[in-house]
Amino acid sequence: MEKNIITINENSLTFEPGETILSIAQRNKIDIPTLCHLKNTTPTNTCKICLVEIKGEPDLVESCSTKAAIGMVVFSESPRVIEARKENISRMLASGNHNCAIRDFDTNDWTSFQLGVLKDDGKEDLCPAWGDCELQNLAYRYQVKTKGLPLNGCQYETERVNPFIIRDFSRCILCGRCVKACREIQVNNAIEFGYAGKDLKIIANDDAVLKDSDCVFCGECLQVCPVGALIPDKAFRDDRFKDTHAVRTTCSFCGVGCQMDLFVQDNQIVKIDGADVELPPNNASLCVKGRFGFNFVSAKDRLTQPLIKKDGKQVAASWDEALELVAQNFTAIKEKFGSDAIGVLTSARVTNEDNYVAQKFTRAVLKTNNIDHCARL
Ligand code: SF4
Ligand code: SF4
Ligand code: SF4
Structure with missing residues (x-):
């Protein structure tokens, strides 16, 4: 009987029946980038970044939804794949208000994606996701240079009325991770894709602000958003995610014992994420208290010495x-x-x-x- 073996980038790898190319690659530490795939949810197929080339096939395929077959020969970084990825990254950068920049490998200069947003240090008008953005990281990795892209007139007003979460759809790449997280991981069903065509957007109820919807502010969507479209309203005091350091700890709010990472800047917690998706008991999920209930740690009215009633x-x-x-x-x-x-x-x-x-x-x-x-x- 033939063995379940495929080849990815010249590595012979075994697979389980029904397993996708992306899953096999991830299990074997072969990096295939993706912006829409979310572990333990069904494929969304929206970003077209995880494309790979299969020997003998005319078209590139999405590795997140293509099942492995015996004898398949896969290339995850071939020139065709890289070209397609660059094109899709560029399309996403052009689709919204991506006013950040990357460094040029050759000159070490900052290259902004759009005109007129940077000063010499490359840090004017910063997106709050700068340094913590999977799209920016991919643009850097593949050196996608879109200097001079016209702003596309993306007119979504930033939604700041919610507790804990700021929504800025001018930076949304419509990857759908937030919807998967809300519906398939937390099973809150608070958000979905709404409208169609150029108006396609993530909506809550009938396009209400989150605070007037069924949202329970667990923040799962925020944690999985790859770009700056969903951000915590208290985070990034200095707008520089990369200046924080992570501290792994256990949530103290209840007996479940969720594992979490505190992101600390100048000895202050600025953000909390659920820890590793492979780590029980919470597998990277948190509830509203664990994720957002940290203001007490540095509260100014916190007692610092004992009081005796006299x-x-x-x-x-x-x-x-x-x-x-x-x-x-x-x-x-x-x-x-x-x-x-x-x-x-x-x-x-x-x-x-x-x-x-x-x-x-x-x-x-x-x-x-x-x-x-x-x-x-
Ligand atoms: S979302 Fe990412 S790519 Fe867009 S402006 Fe912010 S950091 Fe840049
Ligand atoms: S915060 Fe939780 S409930 Fe609200 S939209 Fe995000 S995932 Fe859904
Ligand atoms: S809000 Fe974020 S996670 Fe949701 S579709 Fe837009 S980019 Fe993706």
């Missing part, structure tokens, strides 16, 4: 004074009414480790099981 007023005290008072009162209550007269409530706004220590203290020191957490799901 004559009906909260008065600042030292830690020694506060701890002494708490210890005295706990001891007195325990002696008079027993340990179970005391209960401890912990918080989602402290770390997992703090909560662990609180339950240890409650059980081992106070000798009661009356310990609970504000988000015990």
